[in-house]
Amino acid sequence: MRFINNKKKSNPVESPQEVIDQPLVADINFNIAQLKTLLERCSDAVFREFLIGPDPATRCLVIYFDGLVQRKILDDNVMKCLQLEVEMTQDPEDKLEQRDLLTAIEQRIVTVAELKQVTSSYAEVIRSISSGDTVILIDGCDRALVAGTRGWEARSVDTPENELVVFGPKEGFVETLRANTALLRRRLKSSEFKIENIVLGRISKTDVALCYIENIAPTQLVDEIRRRLQNIDIDAVLDTQYIQELIMDNRSTIFSMAEHTEKTDRTAAHLLEGKICIMVDGSPMVLVLPTSFPRFWVSPEDYYIHYIPASLFRMGRFVAFLLALTLPSIYVAVISYHQEMVPTALYLTIVASRQGVPFPSFVEAFMLELTFEMLREAGLRLPRAVGPAVSIVGALIIGDAAVRAGLVSTPMVVVVAFTGIASFVSPSYNAGIIIRLARFAFLAAAAVLGFLGIMIVFILLLVRMVSLSSFGLPYLTPVAPLNTQEISDILIRRPWFKLHKRPYEEGMQNQVRMKKPEEGSES
Amino acid sequence: MQRLVFVLLLLLLLPLAGCQARETNNTTAALGLGADLEGEHIKVSIQMAKDSPPTSQSSQELPFVTVSAVGRTASEATRNISLSVPRQTLWSHATILFLGEKLAKRDLALIADILARNTDIRKSARLVVVRGTSTEEIMSAQTPLEPYAALGIRDLARNQEKQLGIYTPVSLGEFIYALSTPGIDPLVPQVSLVRQGDKQIPTLNGSAVFKGKRMVGSLTADETRGYRWIKKGLTQGGIIVIPSPLDSQKRVSLEVIRSQSQYQVETKDNTIKLRIDINAEGNFYEQNSTGQILDLKHLKTMEQLAVDEITRQCNSSITRAQALNSDIFGWGRAVEAASPDTWEKVKSDWYEIFPQLETEVKVKFFIRRTYLTAKSFEFR
Numbered sequence: 014m015r016f017i018n019n020k021k022k023s024n025p026v027e028s029p030q031e032v033i034d035q036p037l038v039a040d041i042n043f044n045i046a047q048l049k050t051l052l053e054r055c056s057d058a059v060f061r062e063f064l065i066g067p068d069p070a071t072r073c074l075v076i077y078f079d080g081l082v083q084r085k086i087l088d089d090n091v092m093k094c095l096q097l098e099v100e101m102t103q104d105p106e107d108k109l110e111q112r113d114l115l116t117a118i119e120q121r122i123v124t125v126a127e128l129k130q131v132t133s134s135y136a137e138v139i140r141s142i143s144s145g146d147t148v149i150l151i152d153g154c155d156r157a158l159v160a161g162t163r164g165w166e167a168r169s170v171d172t173p174e175n176e177l178v179v180f181g182p183k184e185g186f187v188e189t190l191r192a193n194t195a196l197l198r199r200r201l202k203s204s205e206f207k208i209e210n211i212v213l214g215r216i217s218k219t220d221v222a223l224c225y226i227e228n229i230a231p232t233q234l235v236d237e238i239r240r241r242l243q244n245i246d247i248d249a250v251l252d253t254q255y256i257q258e259l260i261m262d263n264r265s266t267i268f269s270m271a272e273h274t275e276k277t278d279r280t281a282a283h284l285l286e287g288k289i290c291i292m293v294d295g296s297p298m299v300l301v302l303p304t305s306f307p308r309f310w311v312s313p314e315d316y317y318i319h320y321i322p323a324s325l326f327r328m329g330r331f332v333a334f335l336l337a338l339t340l341p342s343i344y345v346a347v348i349s350y351h352q353e354m355v356p357t358a359l360y361l362t363i364v365a366s367r368q369g370v371p372f373p374s375f376v377e378a379f380m381l382e383l384t385f386e387m388l389r390e391a392g393l394r395l396p397r398a399v400g401p402a403v404s405i406v407g408a409l410i411i412g413d414a415a416v417r418a419g420l421v422s423t424p425m426v427v428v429v430a431f432t433g434i435a436s437f438v439s440p441s442y443n444a445g446i447i448i449r450l451a452r453f454a455f456l457a458a459a460a461v462l463g464f465l466g467i468m469i470v471f472i473l474l475l476v477r478m479v480s481l482s483s484f485g486l487p488y489l490t491p492v493a494p495l496n497t498q499e500i501s502d503i504l505i506r507r508p509w510f511k512l513h514k515r516p517y518e519e520g521m522q523n524q525v526r527m528k529k530p531e532e533g534s535e536s
Numbered sequence: 537m538q539r540l541v542f543v544l545l546l547l548l549l550l551p552l553a554g555c556q557a558r559e560t561n562n563t564t565a566a567l568g569l570g571a572d573l574e575g576e577h578i579k580v581s582i583q584m585a586k587d588s589p590p591t592s593q594s595s596q597e598l599p600f601v602t603v604s605a606v607g608r609t610a611s612e613a614t615r616n617i618s619l620s621v622p623r624q625t626l627w628s629h630a631t632i633l634f635l636g637e638k639l640a641k642r643d644l645a646l647i648a649d650i651l652a653r654n655t656d657i658r659k660s661a662r663l664v665v666v667r668g669t670s671t672e673e674i675m676s677a678q679t680p681l682e683p684y685a686a687l688g689i690r691d692l693a694r695n696q697e698k699q700l701g702i703y704t705p706v707s708l709g710e711f712i713y714a715l716s717t718p719g720i721d722p723l724v725p726q727v728s729l730v731r732q733g734d735k736q737i738p739t740l741n742g743s744a745v746f747k748g749k750r751m752v753g754s755l756t757a758d759e760t761r762g763y764r765w766i767k768k769g770l771t772q773g774g775i776i777v778i779p780s781p782l783d784s785q786k787r788v789s790l791e792v793i794r795s796q797s798q799y800q801v802e803t804k805d806n807t808i809k810l811r812i813d814i815n816a817e818g819n820f821y822e823q824n825s826t827g828q829i830l831d832l833k834h835l836k837t838m839e840q841l842a843v844d845e846i847t848r849q850c851n852s853s854i855t856r857a858q859a860l861n862s863d864i865f866g867w868g869r870a871v872e873a874a875s876p877d878t879w880e881k882v883k884s885d886w887y888e889i890f891p892q893l894e895t896e897v898k899v900k901f902f903i904r905r906t907y908l909t910a911k912s913f914e915f916r
Contacts, residue, residue, distance in 0.1 A: 348560055353628030353656075357687070360565055360629060361585050367560045368587040374559065461549050 029053075033136045041072050041152035047135055048076065058142070061092075065099040065151075071114065072152035076138070081145035083164030090124040091147060091160055098122045115154045123149070127161025140218060163191075170196065173275035173297070175442055181317035182278040190220050190294035193277075197224060197290075200281040205229075211242050213256075217249035220294040221256065224280075229287045231520030234303070234484060238289055253293045253300040263481060267450060269443035270483040271302040272309070279313040287521045303486035303518070306478060307503045309444035310334060315506045324505035330438050331504070337435035337448050341378045342459035342467050344428045348374045350463030367422040375460035377421050381429040382456065384411055386449065389433070485519055558624060565629040567600060568686025569657070570671035571647045572636025577606045578646055580613035581634070581672045582625055583686045599683045602675045610650045627656035632690035633663050633708055635724070636671040640744060640751035644715065648749070652712050659709035662690045665744035665751065668728040677729060677738050689738050693725050696740065701774015701792060702757050703740055704764055715746065718883060719868020722746045723763060726754060747862040747887075755856055762853025765814055765846055766865050766897075771795045775821065778845045781837040786825035790818045790842055793904060799867065801874035808878065808889065810867060814846060814899045820906040828912050835903050842901040850897045858891045867893065 032047050045060065052058040057079045064070035073095060077087065099114075099122060119130050131137060138148050138157060145163030170192070173185030186193045194208050209223040221242065225235050241260040250256060257271050258264070274280055275297050280290055283301045291300040310330050315323040347354050348363065355363070370377060388407045395403055412430075415421045432452070439445045451474060458466030481488035491499035499516050501507055514524045570581035581604040603621055607613030617625065639646060651657060666674050679688030693705040703725040714722035723743050730739040743755045743763070755763065764771055772794050780786035795816035802809040820838070823829060829838070857864050868886050872879035882889055 349558060352558065352560070352563065352565070352626050353658075357565060357567065357629045357631065361684075364560045364563075364565065364585070365587055370561070 033139070034134050036132070036134050037138070037150070037155045037157060039153050039155045041074060041150055044150055045074055048138065051135055051139060063096065065095050066114070074150040075147060076142055076150070077147040077162065078142050078145070081143075081165050082147055082162040086125060086162045086164070087147055087160075091149070091162070094122045094124055095149070115151050115156055115158065118149070118151070119158055123158070123160060125160040125162065129159050130156050131159055132156045143218065144220075167192070176274065176276050176279070176313075176440065178276075178312070178314040178317070180314055182276070184277050185275040186277060186280075186292070186297040186299060188295050188297055190222055190292055193292050193297070193299070194222055194224070196277045197281060197284075200277060201226065201284065206284070209239065211239070213242065213245055214247055214249045217251065219250040221250065222290075222292040222294075224284060224290040224292065226284050226287070229285065229515070229521065229523050230289055231287065231518060231522065233520050235289060238291070238302070238484070242291070250293055252296045253291060253298045256291055256293060257300055257302075262484060266477075266481060268306065268447060268478065268481060268488065269309075269441075270304070270481070270488075271300045272304040272441060273298045273443060274301060274441075275299070276313060282313060282316070285526075286515050287518050303482075303484035305483065305486055305490040306444070306488050307490070307492055309439060309441040311503065312440035314440075316509075320506045320508040327506055328504065330440075333435040333438040334444075334448065337432050337438070338451055339455055339467060339471075340432045340435070341382060341428055341452065342455035343464075344425070345374045345378050345456060346459040346463040346467055349460065363422070363424050366424055369419045370422050371420070373460075374425070375456065377425050378429070378456055379453075381411070381421055381425055382432075382452065385429055385433050491516070558626070562623055563626050564621070564623040566625045566627050567630060567684050568632045568634060568675055568689070569627065569630045569661075570604075570634035570636065570666070570675050571610060571639055572634075572666070572671035573638040573642055573646075574606055577608060578610050578613050578639070579604055579606045579636075579672070580610060580617065581675050582614075582617060582630075583675045583684075584621070584625060585684060598678060598685075600685065602672060604672045610647045627654070628658060630686075631658065631661050632686050633657075633661050634671045634675060634727075635663060635665045635744075637665060637667050637744075637751070640665055640746070642750065644746070644749045644751075648712070648715065651708060657708065659707065659712070661708045662693060663706050663708050663711050663724050664689065664693070664727045664740075665724050666728070667726040667741055667744070667754070674727060674729060674738050677736055679738055685738065689727055692727075692738075692740050698773035699775070701764060701771075701776075702760050703743065704760075704767060704771075714866075715749075717869070719863060719870075719872055719879070719886065720866035721862045721864050723755070723760075723864040725760075745857065745860050745862045745864055747860070752862055753856075753860045755853065758849060759853045759856045762849035762851070763857075763864060765795060765816075765850050765899075766797055766812055766853060768797055768799060768866065768870070771797070776818070776842060776845060778838065778841040780823055780825055780827075780829065781834050781841065782827045782829055783825055786823065788820070788824075788829070788838060788841075789822040790838070790901075790903065791821040792816060792818045799870040799874075801871050803871075803875050803878045807894070808871060808882070809894045809896070810870070811896045811898060812850070814850070814897065816842075816846065816899065816901045817904055818842070818901065820903055823912065826913060826915060830906055830910060830912060839901045839903055842903075843899045846899045846901065847897050850899075854895055854897075858893070861887055861891050863887075863890055 149158040458470040568583040605616035682688030729736040774792040800811040
């Protein structure tokens with residue numbers, strides 16, 4: 014108690030919580046004292062006090078966070094100008110009002126492109142310097158100058174590791190929001206491409222960008238998403254997934270209701286189809302919504318190669334999807350229930366290799382699938398140096414030794430390995446997760462009821478999927494509800510010269526992507 | 537809470553699997569099924585594959601076992617097999633059925649019902665009649681090359697059809713159809729053990745002729761060839777040997793590409809006359825003499841000789857079928873198709889009309905090509 018009392022007496026300042034919302038005052042000493050209290054024990058905060066102008070010189074303060082500013086700009090365009098130019102531009106006879114001095118500095122002296130005068134609270138000052146701006150305070154003036162000097166160490170634009178393509182653009186987003194919006198702006202050079210800024214997170218004060226193309230994206234949807242974003246009350250937003258879970262319609266489903274991507278071209282393509290993108294400062298992942306399940310099997314690469322091979326690859330991808338989902342369960346169902354379904358020669362081979370395996374095929378499949386999932390999970394987090402060791406252990410121990418020891422049968426290893434490969438075919442990581450989980454449901458059902466069980470789970474899965482909607486868009490669009498026009502760009506890749514319209518969406522304003530030749534001649 | 541109960545109930549479903557699931561470790565695939573008569577009882581034999589793959593087996597040991605059991609009914613006999621076999625047999629993999637001669641000659645009703653009714657017996661399984669030995673014996677014998685003898689015998693009928701063209705493979709479904717349909721009787725390839733060197737090898741040997749519910753006799757290989765020509769519809773593959781047009785002691789082989797057979801039924805004044813149009817096409821394949829025979833004149837002669845040979849085979853087949861009084865060609869069906877009214881009248885006493893049925897075989901043969909050399913082989 015005594016300590017607190019002492020502090021109150023010796024210091025004119027109140028506790029930081031009370032200080033933060035107070036406005037700046039004209040007395041620079043008071044301002045400095047308040048700010049120092051606020052930034053107590055923040056070792057990266059830099060206070061630079063100095064004098065400007067002819068005698069009697071005016072006291073001035075430059076405050077910034079070290080590491081968040083571009084030092085060169087600060088030195089050359091702020092400090093140098095303030096200290097040298099003020100003297101020269103000011104007529105010693107004509108004493109300026111302090112407010113005029115601030116305006117003069119803003120308009121004639123500091124040579125930084127982004128510069129504004131603000132009347133605001135200490136909170137605003139803290140926010141500005143946290144974002145990497147530099148705040149300039151002048152004695153006798155209750156306003157501050159904010160100079161845009163942002164610049165820090167960041168990852169450079171790189172190829173996204175999770176979405177590899179052979180053809181087409183390879184650039185991916187980075188962790189800096191501005192860099193990301195710039196990447197998009199470079200692809201969509203139009204004033205119709207809007208990037209709205211919303212600040213979320215009580216502590217993190219994260220910049221969140223809501224991107225869409227006006228006149229294509231449904232206005233209602235944009236308004237609704239903006240409203241939901243503004244309603245978010247959370248201490249920090251560190252990744253787009255936070256946002257997704259907080260604004261989702263249906264919160265209890267494992268199906269991803271939005272698409273995550275790191276690729277700039279993919280995001281631009283989505284924007285052009287009337288989708289809305291949400292970007293979060295500090296995360297390279299962009300949230301695209303609304304989305305539908307069949308879209309997860311569309312790779313941006315499909316549109317960069319000839320449409321016939323692209324269509325074939327896409328069909329192959331759908332086959333791989335079905336196999337990844339059901340192959341182990343089909344195998345278990347056949348082996349334990351429907352032995353007559355396989356050709357005799359194959360059946361005899363399977364029987365021969367299963368001889369002596371002590372587990373029922375379901376347990377065998379379950380164990381192997383689990384092992385595979387573990388290997389996969391471990392592989393994600395392995396330090397580079399141990400990677401080969403684990404893959405050798407995985408391949409040799411699981412693949413060879415387990416078979417030799419008679420713990421698992423060879424066909425089962427083949428089935429699980431094939432399924433593993435097939436599950437990597439999905440261009441969207443989210444969809445891959447669904448497959449991985451659903452596969453186990455299929456497996457259990459196959460063990461209980463054979464093909465009947467597989468069918469039951471399949472029907473339940475479909476029922477669940479058709480009942481979902483992602484921000485108003487039915488989850489299986491365009492399969493259900495069926496849209497013959499659009500499904501042709503899902504099952505196969507339609508050639509560009511046939512893609513006259515954008516995929517339809519409720520409330521979409523402008524569906525014409527390309528004018529048909531005869532329409533073109535009319536207009 | 538309700539949700540939890542629901543999940544628990546779902547989990548309780550899992551152990552239910554026990555009743556239905558047949559793990560491969562507890563089952564064995566039946567490759568061939570056989571039925572024969574032993575005394576007054578039915579003897580069922582099953583050829584089962586052993587678990588280990590045939591390649592890893594020493595050549596001495598057969599990769600299959602044949603187990604037999606006896607019972608008062610076919611199903612009792614099959615269940616009796618479980619007295620000595622510790623595994624459940626999966627009949628659905630049996631693609632060949634062996635019918636013992638004794639059983640076939642006694643009464644097909646002993647097994648017809650189970651063959652038609654049982655869900656595990658494939659209707660696409662091939663059928664053969666075992667001639668001269670017991671079913672069990674032929675099912676225990678080994679076929680060259682094919683490790684599983686039952687599959688080997690099944691493939692004999694299929695393979696010879698393209699190469700040689702004597703027998704027509706019959707599936708259980710076709711057999712049951714022919715048995716249960718008026719106006720057509722089944723003809724089934726026979727298999728018997730033939731000694732080759734020091735081994736008894738299952739070999740196709742003639743065909744069994746059925747009538748009503750029993751087997752009434754057999755066709756020789758030559759007569760079976762005739763059946764194959766006459767049989768309605770398209771036939772492909774096979775070979776035909778005719779005398780050489782230059783020297784009647786020498787032979788020429790013609791390869792049959794395709795042959796199309798059609799029935800023309802003429803009904804006049806209560807008499808039925810049947811014309812069989814056979815339109816065949818083939819290639820010159822080989823001659824076992826020298827001499828230039830590949831000119832227009834000799835080709836024409838050879839075509840005529842082929843026509844003669846085919847006609848002879850057909851007639852011998854018809855004579856034999858009429859003697860056995862079994863409508864293996866399905867002429868009754870042909871009469872019904874051509875003139876349903878006539879068939880209604882003759883249906884009941886068809887087997888009195890059939891032996892005396894007047895038939896005419898009209899054959900056309902066309903030689904299409906002669907392969908690599910246009911000239912005949914010459915020694916110089």
